[in-house]
Amino acid sequence: MKKATSFSTKGSSTSVGPLKIQRMLPNRYAGQVGPFVFLDYVAPAIKNEITKKGMGAHPHRGIATLTYILQGEVEHFDSAGNGGKIFSGGAQWMKAGNGIIHDENFNYDSQTDSKYIQGFQFWINLPAKNKAEKPEHIAIQANEIPQIALEDESGWLKIIVGNYEGLSSKIPNYAEQFLYHVQLKAGKQFLLEIADKIEVAAFLPTAGAQLNNAEFQKGEFIEFDKNAGEIELRNTFGQPIDIILFGGEAYTEPIVAEGPFVMNTKEEIIGAYHDFYAGKYGEINLTA
Template identity: 75%
Template sequence: MKKQTSFSTKGQRADLGPLQIQRMLPNRYADAVGPFVFLDYVAPAIKETINKNGMGAHPHRGIATLTYILQGEVEHFDSAGNTGKIYSGGMQWMKAGNGIIHDENFNYDSQTDSKYIHGFQFWLNLPSKNKAEKPEHIAIQANEVLQKQLADNGGWLKVIVGNYKSSSSKIPNYSEQFLYHIHLEAGKSFTLNFKDKIEVAAFLPTYNAILNDTEFHKGDFVEFDRNSGDIEIKNTSEKVIDIMLFGGESYTEAIIAEGPFIMNTHAEIAEAYRDFYAGKYGEIKINNKNENYKK
């Protein structure tokens, strides 16, 4: 049996400096899909200059952030001393845990001639028992991302988060969760089965696709019901299409979100702000010098 569509939306515009941002989650219909509580889509854009000052340092607590860059380059800095740079097709994950300040540079890929930037940033809510853990950071280049070929030369599936059959992403799992980038050749189809109570959403960044016999359009965010069943993806066009498919088990604890903090109680939100203003998240420093990267 095929899963039914719950809703679809185009999100809302939320540009950040030179980046053209479409905020897909949360939206008017849903605050979360499994552990995913936030999705900003960085629409394709040409960037002619290199930004060296970051997009703006800011704190997080209680979540993990995940940046997946289709085209471009992202450099990361944080107050735990982590740095990293990923290029087109790479991803980086940061567990904010009990509090961190971070900043990112989104630039064109210095390893290629392309001036395009195009990608995603997700937030994943952490279980309450993990919200007090120390921050961590992982940078994964494109050639390290787990990729599986689809049957009948149908394309490929990249495992950004979670598991696919017997293979696992390098990103840690704190609950049952998944994020797949599916690249489907012209005229091909691909089907995934999901068990009961698993929340699933799709996003179409490039072209239209047929999901369970209904055509959706480029830029659509689509959520499905929580019953067990299949999601069949068909590409009836003459172009290769891409689909982001993500979700996981329901987050059963209370979710209290305010600004960059996502906790389980209002008291924990208040504490997150107190600790931030008290300087307990530290400062971003570079080159092992006592100079702030961004105040």
């Protein structure tokens, strides 16, 4: 049985430095999809619009951030002394844990001289027991991301987060979660089985697609119901298309979000701000 669509939206537009952002989550219909509480889509920008000054250092607590770059490169800096640079097709995961300050510098891909930058930033909510842990950082290049060929030469599926058919991402799982990048060739389809009570959404960054016999446009975010069922992706476009699928088990603990912090109580939010202003998150040292 095919899963029903709960809603679709094109989110809201904003800017972060020189980048044009489409904020897909949270939206007017939903605050989270499984453990995912935030999604910004970085629309394609040409290289002469990008600076090398970073996006602005800022704190986080209680979440893990995940940057997945389709085109371009992203360099990471944080107050725990971590650093790393990923290129087109790579991902960076940072567990903010009990508090960290970080910055990211988006630029064109120096390895390929690509003229564009395009990608995503997700926030993954941590269980309460993991919010007090020390920060961590993982940089994963494109060739380290598990990829599987789809049947009937239909395309491929990359496992950015979670597991699929025996393959696993390097990104830690604190609950059942997944983030897949599917590319479908023209005229092809792919069927994904979703278990009961698993929340799942799709995003169409490059072209429209048919999801469970309904047509959706480029730039749409689609969430499905929580019943067990199938999601059929069909490419009715004349060229290969990309589809982002993500979600997981529902986050059942209380969620209190304010600014860059996602905690379980208002008191914990107050504590997060207090510790930040007290300098307990440290500072980024670019000379180290």
